[in-house]
Amino acid sequence: MVFMRLGASPDTFRPRGHEAKRLSIVDAAAGVFCREGFAGANIDLIAAEAGVSRQTIYNHHGDKEKLFVAVVRDLTERCNAGIFATIATFPDQPNDLEVDLVGFAVRLNQNCICNRDGKFLRKLIQTEGERYPELFAEWREQGPGRTWPAIAARFARLAYGGYLDIEDPDVAARQFLGLVNAELQTTFMLGGTPRENEVLQSATNGVRTFLRAFGKRRTVAPVDKQSAIASA
Amino acid sequence: MVFMRLGASPDTFRPRGHEAKRLSIVDAAAGVFCREGFAGANIDLIAAEAGVSRQTIYNHHGDKEKLFVAVVRDLTERCNAGIFATIATFPDQPNDLEVDLVGFAVRLNQNCICNRDGKFLRKLIQTEGERYPELFAEWREQGPGRTWPAIAARFARLAYGGYLDIEDPDVAARQFLGLVNAELQTTFMLGGTPRENEVLQSATNGVRTFLRAFGKRRTVAPVDKQSAIASA
DNA sequence: GACGATTTAGACAAGACTGTCTAAATTTGT
DNA sequence: ACAAATTTAGACAGTCTTGTCTAAATCGTC
CATH class of the missing domain: 1.10.357.10 (Tetracycline Repressor, domain 2)
Known part of the structure; x- marks a missing residue:
């Protein structure tokens, strides 16, 4: 998780910000799913709590169920x-x-x-x-x-x-x-x-x-x- | 619960069918709320499972939260x-x-x-x-x-x-x-x-x-x- | 059989949400 | 500093849901 300098296949490893965002999305989603339930969970709210835009969530995870x-x-x-x-x-x-x-x-x-x-x-x-x-x-x-x-x-x-x-x-x-x-x-x-x-x-x-x-x-x-x- | 013949204030006690419907609504609602969660519960579905119309639910309970x-x-x-x-x-x-x-x-x-x-x-x-x-x-x-x-x-x-x-x-x-x-x-x-x-x-x-x-x-x-x- | 109360089906407005799209802004690696 | 990839904000169509309304149908009781 800490290496990835070394120039090792630069297209396999995504930039650091990418993984960081993925994590913050999943983290925020966990909180919202727990509080509101799956049906009540609002993607816009998850995006806001994760500090990303809604589109980024769809880029990473496809749809609500996959998330x-x-x-x-x-x-x-x-x-x-x-x-x-x-x-x-x-x-x-x-x-x-x-x-x-x-x-x-x-x-x-x-x-x-x-x-x-x-x-x-x-x-x-x-x-x-x-x-x-x-x-x-x-x-x-x-x-x-x-x-x-x-x-x-x-x-x-x-x-x-x-x-x-x-x-x-x-x-x-x-x-x-x-x-x-x-x-x-x-x-x-x-x-x-x-x-x-x-x-x-x-x-x-x-x-x-x-x-x-x-x-x-x-x-x-x-x-x-x-x-x-x-x-x- | 069994009396209510005797002609005692006929406007206080509702007809029997009324209470029966109330019970079947609460029963069906319990099942749906459990399966789907509060946010995911659908009033139309509750009505269908209770065998009543949606309007009857609103007549009895006012709104989803009161139900x-x-x-x-x-x-x-x-x-x-x-x-x-x-x-x-x-x-x-x-x-x-x-x-x-x-x-x-x-x-x-x-x-x-x-x-x-x-x-x-x-x-x-x-x-x-x-x-x-x-x-x-x-x-x-x-x-x-x-x-x-x-x-x-x-x-x-x-x-x-x-x-x-x-x-x-x-x-x-x-x-x-x-x-x-x-x-x-x-x-x-x-x-x-x-x-x-x-x-x-x-x-x-x-x-x-x-x-x-x-x-x-x-x-x-x-x-x-x-x-x-x-x-x- | 008739009357009053309740129930029904359906239409309806208002709002919320998902998932997509686009063009601009930002970040990343070199 | 440059080029590619990623992210962003916002608009958008389509769908779903709640809660209200109305007129017709049904029920319970006398």
Whole structure:
């Protein structure tokens, strides 16, 4: 993305302004599609928010529907990257299991679910999912279809390492997500963004219950997990 | 609703056909608003699906926005009634705690969340919630604001009766809902309706984890809760 | 069967939106 | 500074939608 000086095939790489405009169009379109829905989204408004003329949008994307598809693909890609980056921070060899899992849950929420991209993608899936079955089937495969098993694998490793007592890692992974988000459901429904301390609270409560259900009952006791009750 | 013979002020009560049309309009409008969104909803289409003429819709509701508000109010009212009716079936004196809680969770899902009204209301909240803050604030008060405490109270009673080991009934109630729906999230996102066995599976897994976390560890043992491991 | 209220079909004006087109202005690479 | 490509502003046709209006048809009740 940064090279392209070098004179390498100057007709393949478009000028920098071109890509910059493409990005600002897709960005603005994401916001407007989310706020107004596909039918209510106004191309002139998108153009104004992107700081380009309407014609430029048509030059780049052809028509409204193609623009919408581009928006969803972009969001899916970025969100997936964020989720996998966060999964890489999963505590495979936890020091303090409760604290580490809470940290993981908070990172997942803040970096992937509550951020701009996550919020927008979620809303577009909810509002337009039924209208573009194949597009969102693709999202389902690329998104939950790949991230959930990845999280499940991490929990399986944790169980194998003696930190947890889990029968079905897939079920445990889904329940982990359900628990740490249990208190944010209403906010998500209305399209709001929970505040940091709400996210932390929900994650803390969720992880605590998760460990009550799946934590080893002081049998192996991996390390020392005394000071795990630090709250805010 | 059934009386109105008796000649009591014949100009106050409209003919029966009138109310019937009002209902079929609101019904059809709910479906169209959900499928197409507020902006995409077409009054002519609503009229056609309701089996009335466009003018009748304007006679009844004035304009598109008022019709939308009427739809949301109707759905909220019906859903609330269903939820409270289901909460009334909560197992206060469980015979088999796992079986009884699974049954309650399944009833809640089938009668309140996965049925037509629940699905429609959820989608309207998600798609149009930001556009009508005061309308959905009202829903929030009437809906989650009243049903969640009601469920929490039932869990508190269960804890008081020695069936559960719960610190915060409100947290437990939210986590209960999060757990029993953990496996249905993706389906809900895309607006789909989970099949009966998926609902049962998710509820069973969720209740099992819930009881691993909050079930009494054979201390008081209220009655005989031996055969609580019966599965499907 | 007759009366009053409601509903219907269709026409209609006013406005909004998409997507195209053109000529001028701007940017980019050399 | 020059030439090519891109962007811009605006006009434009065509379509769609909302909400109103009117006259005829239908319904419910006595």
